[in-house]
Amino acid sequence: MKKSISREDAESLAIEALVWLAQDRDLLPRFLALTGIEAAQIRQAAQEPGFLAGVLQFFLGHEPTLLRFCTETGKDPALFEKASALLPGGNNQYYS
DSSP: OOOOOOHHHHHHHHHHHHHHHHTOTTHHHHHHHHHTOOGGGHHHHTTSTTHHHHHHHHHHTOHHHHHHHHHHHTOOTHHHHHHHHHSTTSOGGGGO
């Protein structure tokens, strides 16, 4: 049975992933470089539509990072694609 999630669950997952990412000295610079934002802009950027989906897509784009996060937090990796589809700017093809 597939677990369904709400948009609030999707936002919570993205925020948890962002906090986890922000604590990693190796991954944070990579994320910042790919997004084009500076560390000081993260809070402001997180308010923009599409940013949280972008966080999830960052994890989906790098399986070792996704699996490490999921191992450390007990999350199901499949939730990332579902969550991304629920957020503005995410991959909404999941439900089409």
